[in-house]
Amino acid sequence: MDFDAVIHNGTLVTVDDRMRIIDNGWIGIHKGVIRTIEATAPDSPPPTAKKTIDAVGGMVMPGLVNTHTHLPMTLFRGLADDLPLIDWLEEHIFPAEARFINPETVRWGTLLACAEMLLSGTTCCCGGYFHEDTVARAVAETGLRAVLAQGVIDFPAPGVPDPARNIAHARDYAQRWKGRSRLITPSIFCHSPYTCSDDTLKAAKAAADDLGLIFQVHVAETRFERNRSIKEKGLSPVAHLDRLGVLDRRTVLAHCVWVDDADITTINRRGCAVSHCPESNMKLASGIAPVTEMQSAGVTVSLGTDGCASNNNLDLFGEMGTAAKLHKVATFDPTALNAASVLKMATIDGARAIGLADNIGSLEVGKQADIIVMDTRAPHLTPMYHPDSHIVYAAGGGDVRHVLVAGRQVVKDRQLLTLNVQEIMDRVNTIAQEIRLKSVLSVK
Amino acid sequence: MDFDAVIHNGTLVTVDDRMRIIDNGWIGIHKGVIRTIEATAPDSPPPTAKKTIDAVGGMVMPGLVNTHTHLPMTLFRGLADDLPLIDWLEEHIFPAEARFINPETVRWGTLLACAEMLLSGTTCCCGGYFHEDTVARAVAETGLRAVLAQGVIDFPAPGVPDPARNIAHARDYAQRWKGRSRLITPSIFCHSPYTCSDDTLKAAKAAADDLGLIFQVHVAETRFERNRSIKEKGLSPVAHLDRLGVLDRRTVLAHCVWVDDADITTINRRGCAVSHCPESNMKLASGIAPVTEMQSAGVTVSLGTDGCASNNNLDLFGEMGTAAKLHKVATFDPTALNAASVLKMATIDGARAIGLADNIGSLEVGKQADIIVMDTRAPHLTPMYHPDSHIVYAAGGGDVRHVLVAGRQVVKDRQLLTLNVQEIMDRVNTIAQEIRLKSVLSVK
Numbered sequence: 001m002d003f004d005a006v007i008h009n010g011t012l013v014t015v016d017d018r019m020r021i022i023d024n025g026w027i028g029i030h031k032g033v034i035r036t037i038e039a040t041a042p043d044s045p046p047p048t049a050k051k052t053i054d055a056v057g058g059m060v061m062p063g064l065v066n067t068h069t070h071l072p073m074t075l076f077r078g079l080a081d082d083l084p085l086i087d088w089l090e091e092h093i094f095p096a097e098a099r100f101i102n103p104e105t106v107r108w109g110t111l112l113a114c115a116e117m118l119l120s121g122t123t124c125c126c127g128g129y130f131h132e133d134t135v136a137r138a139v140a141e142t143g144l145r146a147v148l149a150q151g152v153i154d155f156p157a158p159g160v161p162d163p164a165r166n167i168a169h170a171r172d173y174a175q176r177w178k179g180r181s182r183l184i185t186p187s188i189f190c191h192s193p194y195t196c197s198d199d200t201l202k203a204a205k206a207a208a209d210d211l212g213l214i215f216q217v218h219v220a221e222t223r224f225e226r227n228r229s230i231k232e233k234g235l236s237p238v239a240h241l242d243r244l245g246v247l248d249r250r251t252v253l254a255h256c257v258w259v260d261d262a263d264i265t266t267i268n269r270r271g272c273a274v275s276h277c278p279e280s281n282m283k284l285a286s287g288i289a290p291v292t293e294m295q296s297a298g299v300t301v302s303l304g305t306d307g308c309a310s311n312n313n314l315d316l317f318g319e320m321g322t323a324a325k326l327h328k329v330a331t332f333d334p335t336a337l338n339a340a341s342v343l344k345m346a347t348i349d350g351a352r353a354i355g356l357a358d359n360i361g362s363l364e365v366g367k368q369a370d371i372i373v374m375d376t377r378a379p380h381l382t383p384m385y386h387p388d389s390h391i392v393y394a395a396g397g398g399d400v401r402h403v404l405v406a407g408r409q410v411v412k413d414r415q416l417l418t419l420n421v422q423e424i425m426d427r428v429n430t431i432a433q434e435i436r437l438k439s440v441l442s443v444k
Numbered sequence: 445m446d447f448d449a450v451i452h453n454g455t456l457v458t459v460d461d462r463m464r465i466i467d468n469g470w471i472g473i474h475k476g477v478i479r480t481i482e483a484t485a486p487d488s489p490p491p492t493a494k495k496t497i498d499a500v501g502g503m504v505m506p507g508l509v510n511t512h513t514h515l516p517m518t519l520f521r522g523l524a525d526d527l528p529l530i531d532w533l534e535e536h537i538f539p540a541e542a543r544f545i546n547p548e549t550v551r552w553g554t555l556l557a558c559a560e561m562l563l564s565g566t567t568c569c570c571g572g573y574f575h576e577d578t579v580a581r582a583v584a585e586t587g588l589r590a591v592l593a594q595g596v597i598d599f600p601a602p603g604v605p606d607p608a609r610n611i612a613h614a615r616d617y618a619q620r621w622k623g624r625s626r627l628i629t630p631s632i633f634c635h636s637p638y639t640c641s642d643d644t645l646k647a648a649k650a651a652a653d654d655l656g657l658i659f660q661v662h663v664a665e666t667r668f669e670r671n672r673s674i675k676e677k678g679l680s681p682v683a684h685l686d687r688l689g690v691l692d693r694r695t696v697l698a699h700c701v702w703v704d705d706a707d708i709t710t711i712n713r714r715g716c717a718v719s720h721c722p723e724s725n726m727k728l729a730s731g732i733a734p735v736t737e738m739q740s741a742g743v744t745v746s747l748g749t750d751g752c753a754s755n756n757n758l759d760l761f762g763e764m765g766t767a768a769k770l771h772k773v774a775t776f777d778p779t780a781l782n783a784a785s786v787l788k789m790a791t792i793d794g795a796r797a798i799g800l801a802d803n804i805g806s807l808e809v810g811k812q813a814d815i816i817v818m819d820t821r822a823p824h825l826t827p828m829y830h831p832d833s834h835i836v837y838a839a840g841g842g843d844v845r846h847v848l849v850a851g852r853q854v855v856k857d858r859q860l861l862t863l864n865v866q867e868i869m870d871r872v873n874t875i876a877q878e879i880r881l882k883s884v885l886s887v888k
Contacts, residue, residue: 074823074826075827077826077827077829077838078827078828078829078830078833078834078837078838079829081782081783081830081833081837082772082778082779082782082783083778083779084778084779085778088778112823112826115823116823116824119823119824120824223776279765279769281773282769282770282772282773283768283769283772283778283837284772284778285772285773285775285776285777285778285780286773287773287776288773311837312833312834312837312838313824313837313838314824315824315840318762318765318840321723321762322766322769324727325723325726325727325766326726326770328526328726328727328728328729329725329726329729329730329731329732331729332667332729332731333729334526334527334528334529334532334727334728334729335526335527335528336729338525338526339525339526377869379518379556379559379560379563379865379868379869380560380563380564380757380758380759380841382518382521382556382869382872382873383519383521383522383872383873383875383876384522384876385521385522385523385876385879385880386522386525389522389525389756390522390756393522393525393727393755393756393757394521394522394756394757396759396762396840396841396842397824397840398840398842398843399842421823424823425821425823425826428826428827429826429827431827432826432827432828432829435827435829436829
């Protein structure tokens with residue numbers, strides 16, 4: 001077979017059903033799809049191809065899938081830290097969004113996020129924000145794969161000054177992007193059950209269903225949210241969403257920190273996926289999601305970084321390490337969330353959560369060639385007994401050397417091929433300078 | 445004044461008493477000591493020097509101080525994960541140490557650890573292991589500053605087959621290194637109150653006192669340890685050590701996860717410092733140390749990575765991010781351990797813990813020039829509103845560009861000047877291959 005590209009001389013961490021690790025293997029890619037995965041035989045080296053990528057003994061693995069983020073919020077990275085969620089949101093983030101979020105700033109914030117994600121090995125993300133048409137156009141320039149949702153909230157929002165138009169706006173966006181791009185899938189994102197009315201939630205879900213799209217919602221992020229829901233509606237946030245009929249296998253629930261056994265049963269019965277964002281939940285002191293309980297019940301739990309204002313980076317390697325360690329100490333069980341299971345959360349389970357498990361999330365013949373090559377020639381990755389342990393406990397996004405999405409190489413030797421990173425950083429720094437000068441916030 | 449070196453064109457994060465941040469400043473260094481720290485005046489640029497380091501707009505900060513680690517354990521990085529502490533220690537680490545730890549392996553494991561630490565911005569570490577004379581000689585080659593302790597345990601140990609000789613062995617080592625090197629300070633490290641008898645603990649502390657050295661001990665790491673101490677001795681591990689008279693301002697207590705209010709009062713009254721190792725405590729599911737309570741009581745709490753077998757890296761930037769986020773979620777207080785306080789833990793509080801606060805831990809005139817320069821020209825560090833936020837929440841060891849210890853540049857443009865990193869990795873990989881082949885452990 002003729003290959004467009006061959007990756008060879010690496011340890012293949014497939015994350016397939018058998019979690020196969022091939023010590024010295026090669027991958028043949030044709031038309032953006034993985035066509036061959038094999039151990040390299042001494043007497044039969046990999047075939048030549050138009051492009052040959054030498055992994056020089058490093059790890060070759062599926063690109064990471066970040067299932068919860070808000071791309072343009074890179075603009076607010078580190079703007080307001082060490083604050084309670086409600087103060088952070090209502091006194092800092094919402095005002096900054098109202099004042100500084102517009103198509104121009106959204107474009108540059110999104111490009112910055114994509115640069116950061118691709119350079120740190122994330123090849124697919126799922127999330128939502130406002131001005132999503134601008135977000136989607138920017139992401140399309142970068143070569144990243146994404147599920148991108150227009151945000152829906154019952155308050156005036158950037159680009160949607162009249163909340164009565166929020167569903168129509170989201171539907172228009174989703175229709176415009178449905179089937180338009182091979183890499184970008186539209187979606188609709190209701191902010192939360194406490195910022196969206198029952199009618200809004202139902203209408204948004206109906207719009208997503210009409211178009212066969214993923215519906216996203218933040219839910220049960222804080223104890224405050226849960227208590228208020230129980231007090232005002234007599235139901236937990238999850239039970240409330242279930243009563244509205246918006247929970248099914250095309251619904252992604254972000255956070256699910258404050259869920260009880262009944263909620264977990266509901267989530268599992270409806271087939272919803274959960275996006276677990278440990279670093280954001282820790283930084284905002286929201287709580288620790290019962291990930292092991294959800295997984296034991298059968299729920300697909302994936303990983304998200306959340307936006308840069310509450311993390312403050314988009315490095316999914318860091319998120320893996322944090323998740324693996326956090327749930328061990330939270331359950332007093334050092335066998336909880338072992339390396340292999342966390343690696344799955346950041347790859348195949350992420351793909352499953354957003355409806356793309358047939359196409360991405362593992363290195364398997366027939367899947368899209370969303371592949372990253374890790375450089376392991378570094379003191380902090382020496383020696384290597386178990387590749388999956390290194391991926392979760394020792395590596396970072398900075399160890400990513402090459403990145404392919406749908407067979408297209410977008411990062412080569414740690415450099416982005418699709419974007420002018422310096423220009424993006426310059427533009428974002430200019431925007432940040434304006435935020436710094438004009439903001440009423442206590443910015444140094 | 446004539447300077448040997450000048451660092452300019454950077455944001456100086458001083459970590460001095462006022463936590464001054466100088467947006468565009470310069471540092472003059474002479475004979476290994478910081479002689480000038482100033483804002484750069486447009487009409488009076490920094491003087492020239494034999495060596496000029498351009499920080500190109502990045503952050504210039506004190507080198508990080510890792511107050512608890514076991515250098516040669518890099519050899520076991522990722523060898524045995526996702527196991528209970530007792531199994532991990534007794535079934536994997538102790539047997540591997542008995543079989544594979546010797547002066548030759550200790551030397552290469554130590555060099556690897558130093559390479560990793562220097563490249564990720566740690567300029568001083570404190571810890572202990574066995575064959576410590578070999579460790580100290582290796583560290584001395586690297587240019588790292590260190591407090592290095594011979595380990596004491598009441599079992600046969602690598603290099604100390606007869607436990608009756610453990611104190612004499614430690615004393616000999618400490619005497620040999622006392623005053624021998626400008627950068628290396630010897631110390632004595634009792635493994636723990638459950639592996640050392642009362643007599644051993646008292647004799648080790650007496651030996652350390654005789655020589656005016658830091659005494660180190662693991663204490664109250666697990667609930668099991670605490671419960672056993674209460675059951676067998678009628679005292680908590682800390683109270684037991686206090687009764688033996690080994691707690692004072694030259695004692696560094698590693699972990700202190702399972703300490704109650706009375707223990708904290710004791711620790712504070714005796715003036716002991718604590719080395720908090722959040723990632724190790726999380727990974728081994730030991731628990732979450734009451735850091736905010738200890739700090740409120742007045743205890744100096746510093747940061748340690750612990751050894752590479754339970755982390756699995758030596759990146760103190762990652763440890764800062766984890767500490768800041770862990771204690772927020774553990775206390776449900778998002779204002780706990782803010783960025784500035786965590787930055788202090790990894791620098792000046794670390795220096796204070798190990799008795800070196802007069803010399804290192806901050807950028808101040810008269811202190812040793814232990815300085816790191818961070819490259820902030822990267823998507824994940826753009827934009828920058830607050831330098832301390834970036835250090836704790838967004839940066840990683842991979843962002844360190846230059847490193848100086850006592851004025852000597854040991855890392856330049858991310859490359860080690862003092863060590864042949866490739867040779868070290870090759871030697872460790874050879875050792876690891878032997879461990880892999882001969883080990884009875886379940887190594888792939």
